[in-house]
Amino acid sequence: MTTHAAVPDPRTGLRKFLRRKDDHGGPPRLTPGWTFAAWLATLAFFAPVAWMVLTSFHQEADAATNPPSLLAPFTLDQYELLLGRDITPYLLNSAMASVISTLLVLALAVPAAYALSIKPVEKWTDVMFFFLSTKFLPAIAALLPVYLIVKDAGMLDNVWTLIILYTAMNLPIAVWMMRSFLAEVPKEILEAAEVDGAGLPTVLLRIVGPVAMPGLAATALICFIFSWNEFLFAVNLTATNASTAPVFLVGFITNEGLFLARLCAAATLVSLPVLIAGWAAQDKLVRGLSLGAVK
Amino acid sequence: MTTLIPAPRAVRAHPPHQPGKRETVHKWRRRLPLLPALIFTVIVTQLPFVATLIISTLQWNILKPGERHFTGLSNYAFVFTDERLRTAVLNTIVLTASVVSISMVLGLGLALLLDRRFPGRGLARTLLITPFLVMPVAAALLWKHAIYNPDYGLLNGTLNAVYRLFGAENGPTIDWVSNSAMPAVVVALVWQWTPFMMLILLAGLQAQPGDVLEAARVDGASAMATFRFITLPHLRQYIELGVLLGTIYVVQTFDAVFTITQGGPGSQTTNLPYEIYLTMFRKYEYGEAAAAGVVVVIGSIVVATFALRTIASLFREEVSR
Numbered sequence: 165m166t167t168h169a170a171v172p173d174p175r176t177g178l179r180k181f182l183r184r185k186d187d188h189g190g191p192p193r194l195t196p197g198w199t200f201a202a203w204l205a206t207l208a209f210f211a212p213v214a215w216m217v218l219t220s221f222h223q224e225a226d227a228a229t230n231p232p233s234l235l236a237p238f239t240l241d242q243y244e245l246l247l248g249r250d251i252t253p254y255l256l257n258s259a260m261a262s263v264i265s266t267l268l269v270l271a272l273a274v275p276a277a278y279a280l281s282i283k284p285v286e287k288w289t290d291v292m293f294f295f296l297s298t299k300f301l302p303a304i305a306a307l308l309p310v311y312l313i314v315k316d317a318g319m320l321d322n323v324w325t326l327i328i329l330y331t332a333m334n335l336p337i338a339v340w341m342m343r344s345f346l347a348e349v350p351k352e353i354l355e356a357a358e359v360d361g362a363g364l365p366t367v368l369l370r371i372v373g374p375v376a377m378p379g380l381a382a383t384a385l386i387c388f389i390f391s392w393n394e395f396l397f398a399v400n401l402t403a404t405n406a407s408t409a410p411v412f413l414v415g416f417i418t419n420e421g422l423f424l425a426r427l428c429a430a431a432t433l434v435s436l437p438v439l440i441a442g443w444a445a446q447d448k449l450v451r452g453l454s455l456g457a458v459k
Numbered sequence: 460m461t462t463l464i465p466a467p468r469a470v471r472a473h474p475p476h477q478p479g480k481r482e483t484v485h486k487w488r489r490r491l492p493l494l495p496a497l498i499f500t501v502i503v504t505q506l507p508f509v510a511t512l513i514i515s516t517l518q519w520n521i522l523k524p525g526e527r528h529f530t531g532l533s534n535y536a537f538v539f540t541d542e543r544l545r546t547a548v549l550n551t552i553v554l555t556a557s558v559v560s561i562s563m564v565l566g567l568g569l570a571l572l573l574d575r576r577f578p579g580r581g582l583a584r585t586l587l588i589t590p591f592l593v594m595p596v597a598a599a600l601l602w603k604h605a606i607y608n609p610d611y612g613l614l615n616g617t618l619n620a621v622y623r624l625f626g627a628e629n630g631p632t633i634d635w636v637s638n639s640a641m642p643a644v645v646v647a648l649v650w651q652w653t654p655f656m657m658l659i660l661l662a663g664l665q666a667q668p669g670d671v672l673e674a675a676r677v678d679g680a681s682a683m684a685t686f687r688f689i690t691l692p693h694l695r696q697y698i699e700l701g702v703l704l705g706t707i708y709v710v711q712t713f714d715a716v717f718t719i720t721q722g723g724p725g726s727q728t729t730n731l732p733y734e735i736y737l738t739m740f741r742k743y744e745y746g747e748a749a750a751a752g753v754v755v756v757i758g759s760i761v762v763a764t765f766a767l768r769t770i771a772s773l774f775r776e777e778v779s780r
Contacts, residue, residue, distance in 0.1 A: 194577040202572040202583060210586040212650065213593060215613055216601050228611040231620035231630075272499060275492030285489050289774075291497070293767060298504040300763035302711045304732040305752030308739055309510035332503035335496060393594045395714045396732075400740070410596040414718060417600065424611070427604055431597035442592035443585055450658040454700060458662045458773070 220429035227425035242429035251430060254412035258434070260323050261398075261408055262391035265330035269338045269387050270380065272331070277342035282349060282372065292343065295336040303333070303396055314401055321403040329401075330391040337390070338383050341452055345379025346372065382448030385441045392438050409434040508756065515749035522743050534750035544751060546726050547734035551710060553641065554730055558648045558712075559705045563698065565649065566656025573657070574664040584661075591654035599718035602647040607635040607719075640720045640728045648715055652708075656701045663697030664690070696769060703766035710759065731755050 194202060218234065219227045220243070226236030280288045310329065319325045349372050357367050395410045402411060413430055442449060450458055518530040538544055573584055590598065606613045609632050619630030636643045667690065675685045713732045716722055722729035722737070729737070731751065738748040 192575055194572065194575040198572065198575070199577040202569075202577055203579070205569060205572070206583040206586050209590055209650065209653070212598075212601060212606060212613075213589050215605060216593075216597075219605060230611045230616045231623065232611070232613060232616040272496040276496035279489060279491070279493035283489055285493060286486070291493065292774075293771070295496075295500060296767065296770065297763065298500055300707055300759055300766065301504065301508065302732070302752075302755050302759050304711060304713065304735050305511055305756045306504070306507040307736070308514065308745060308748050308752065309507040311739075312514075312745075313507070313510070328503060332500060335500055339496060389592070393596075395596050395717075399717075400736075410594055410714075413594075413596050413600055417604075424604055424608075427600060431594070431601055435593045435597050438594065439589065439592050442588065446585065446588060449588065450662045453655060454659055454662075454704065458659055458697065458700065 216428045217432050219425055220432045222425050224423055224425045227428070242426045243433065245426060246430055246433060251409075251412055251433065254407055254409050255434070257323055257402075257406055258392055258408040258410075259437075261326040261330060262388050265327045265334065265391050266384050266387040268327065268331045269334045270384060273335055273338035273342050273383070274376075274380070276339050277346050278372075280339070281343045281346040282354065292340065295339045298332075299336040307396065307400060310397070311400060320401060321406045323406045325401055326391075326394075326398060326406065326408065329397050330387075330394060333394070334387040334390055337452060338387055341383045341386065342376070342379060344451070345376050345383075348379075349375045378448075382445050382452060385445040385448070386452030389438050389441055511749045511752050511756075514745055515753050517746045517749075519745040520743050521745065530746065534746045535754075537747055538750045538754055541747075543726055543729070544731075544734060547729050547731045550641070550726075550728060551730040554645065554648075554712065554728075555706055555709045557645045558652055558709045559702055561645070562649045562652040562656050562705065563701060565653045566701070567660055567694075567698075569653065569657045570660035570664055573661055587657060588654045590650050591652070591658075593651075595651065595714040596718060598651055599647060599715045602643070602650075603636065603719045607643055609634040636720060637724060640724060644715055644719055644728050647719060648709065648712065652705055656705065659697055659701040659704075660694060663694045667693050696773060699769045700766075700773065703762065703769055706762050707759065707766060710755075710762070 221238045221240070222233075222236045223239055223241065226233050279285050280292060285291065314320055314325050353371055354367065357371055362370075393410065394408075398408045399411050399414065402408070407415070413427075413434060416430060417427065445452075515534050516529055516531060517527055518533070519527045569587060573580060573587070577583075593601070604612070609615055612635070614635060615630060615633060618633075622628075622630035671689060672685065675689055680688075711732055712730060713736065716728055716730055716733045717736075720728040722733045726734075732755075735748050735751050735755070738744050738751060
């Protein structure tokens with residue numbers, strides 16, 4: 165055995181050499197031609213967003229020209245009009261629905277994930293797949309009974325109705341994500357802490373907390389994104405008091421005719437929180453979207 | 460306490476002697492943190508479906524009060540024979556299949572590019588995920604009014620500018636949404652879903668063991684052969700996952716149809732969620748809407764079974780690690 169190690173196979177040596185070089189240099193480079201192609205595709209995908217933001221800083225007269233006037237003077241008028249008039253209550257409703265439902269989701273999901281990973285109940289995988297299966301049921305099929313129940317309970321046009329629905333909508337995602345993060349807490353350290361007589365609060369604060377904190381933040385961001393963007397329940401269960409930002413957007417078109425620049429400003433404004441959250445969490449985004457299945 | 464004997468086992472030495480009450484208490488103490496989430500989920504997500512099942516057996520139109528009664532399976536008979544619903548099923552399949560397949564192909568291309576190093580790669584990734592983060596309703600409105608609009612939308616505006624560049628008087632005035640409604644919806648959705656596919660495939664590519672790729676290169680495999688025989692098989696389960704999750708989300712598309720076409724012209728772009736919405740809030744036929752909902756659920760369960768299988772295999776890999 166030792167003689168084999170002493171005289172290495174030249175090919176293994178070559179592979180190791182190449183791999184080591186790769187470790188230093190990271191993934192291979194693109195050729196200039198392909199770099200150009202990659203940037204072209206990127207800009208093509210980004211163009212509609214760029215167009216939206218650009219138009220939002222124009223006057224209506226400059227926004228609705230053909231061919232488009234890219235170099236028209238900039239103005240903040242559209243944003244001032246929106247914020248000064250009617251968008252604010254909708255943004256507040258959206259913020260309330262998404263923030264409170266996200267907090268509720270975390271309050272329910274973190275203990276559940278604990279009971280599914282660190283101190284797992286028996287048949288915990290079945291429980292996981294039950295949560296997941298609820299995510300696969302289309303919301304449209306629940307709309308009618310939810311509408312009837314909410315109407316009977318006198319809860320139409322109430323932000324709390326949306327909060328409860330968004331909590332249920334995001335809970336499976338959060339349970340799956342939080343379980344996958346809590347599963348990364350090293351078992352040996354947990355056992356050692358228990359042997360040393362550390363109580364539950366100490367274990368949670370000192371060992372589980374630090375490992376799970378980034379996961380908690382990522383989970384919160386994903387839940388926030390989904391609630392903020394939700395439209396089906398928001399448009400069908402609210403009227404005037406509890407309407408959220410997406411409902412404002414569609415109502416805005418039918419009520420006021422078409423103001424392209426102001427529409428673009430409104431679209432930019434309502435997308436901004438999610439854009440910031442998503443850009444900040446982009447490393448964790450895929451894990452949330454795939455329910456923790458892909459890292 | 461500094462003993463070398465594996466302590467946890469020593470601590471749990473007694474329970475086997477008295478399995479009765481104490482073990483039950485212990486089990487329930489473990490279950491306790493799980494219960495609030497479980498009970499909440501059962502109440503909010505399962506009860507409505509029971510209600511849907513019950514309503515689907517009723518003749519119930521809110522415009523004809525007092526005529527609510529049990530009709531057995533006649534709503535289902537209606538659902539399976541109704542021309543509009545059949546169109547909606549077909550539109551749903553066309554819409555979902557084209558959006559998922561096109562965004563998967565584009566996403567794969569982008570993921571392969573972004574897996575390599577090039578100047579500004581981080582920025583490119585950030586810009587590429589942006590379409591997925593724009594609020595879906597905002598994106599739909601953006602496409603409808605700022606891009607497809609026949610008079611001053613970006614598409615016709617650009618065509619016009621290009622035509623003028625070559626000396627023509629004016630470009631064509633194409634009404635994109637009326638002329639090709641389905642492609643208009645598909646393009647807007649592909650734009651939103653390609654980043655999703657790209658992110659999942661990129662994660663898959665980056666989980667690829669580097670030494671296998673190196674070995675292939677050393678053995679003189681061409682780039683094409685490496686992709687065909689190593690990268691693609693490795694990516695298979697990520698592609699499956701993307702297709703299945705994408706299908707489950709895109710089947711439910713409501714925002715884009717509601718905003719861009721309102722299901723029209725005629726019922727050319729009416730998909731199942733929009734048709735159910737119309738049955739519910741325009742025709743007020745609650746029984747029919749519920750029956751159609753049950754059919755959608757059954758369709759989703761079929762797709763979801765495959766999705767769950769794929770997730771379960773990724774999940775087992777992770778747990779056994």
